[in-house]
Ligand code: GTP
């Protein structure tokens with residue numbers, strides 16, 4: 001199942017972008033002319049993930065992926081990130097530095113599903129790993145857990161081959177529940193959660209991780225722990 005959230009900008013909304021000026025307008029207009037490349041990358045990468053899920057169902061009687069969400073980053077967020085990170089405000093710098101324009105979130109059932117799906121995915125020759133951040137093995141200070149991959153995918157755009165980066169966040173259902181609610185709480189508190197709440201949230205992330213690993217043990221003992229990446 002693919003849930004797609006598109007944040008496509010209406011060209012008339014350009015004037016409402018914070019920090020909107022001639023320089024940002026030029027970048028955004030150039031970006032809008034190639035935005036479709038990120039859409040194609042999202043579609044092809046999502047198809048690969050769905051196919052892998054299907055393959056696992058056919059061969060191992062298990063669907064590792066619970067669901068997939070995807071989105072294209074809005075021009076507003078792209079400009080905001082470039083300013084926040086202090087990148088040059090040029091189209092070339094956008095192409096080079098912003099690798100999460102095409103973003104996919106893959107919500108898996110068990111932690112082992114995440115590592116096994118990733119092994120299968122990155123063995124595909126039209127993909128290259130640009131970045132891997134394992135916040136499951138090394139959670140963030142907040143308690144955030146997920147595994148982030150940035151992959152480049154080779155695409156035919158018309159008759160040209162291009163490589164386009166896609167960011168994929170892999171997490172379990174429990175990690176997704178935590179991240180969604182924590183994100184909303186942080187937003188509602190305007191990034192000003194009391195320390196005691198921050199500590200409580202970190203503890204709940206630990207508690208959910210414990211539930212994840214214990215439920216996985218039951219799954220492994222029930223299914224004799226089938227591994228579908230051949231390792
Ligand atoms: P961005 O500039 O936000 O894209 O950060 P980054 O490129 O340094 O990447 P990072 O590895 O920090 O991951 C960024 C993304 O991970 C965010 O957009 C969130 O979706 C998610 N994320 C990272 N940390 C947290 C956290 O503490 N809580 C929640 N809820 N989500 C987080």
Ligand code: MG
Pocket residue numbers: 100
């Ligand atoms: Mg990001």
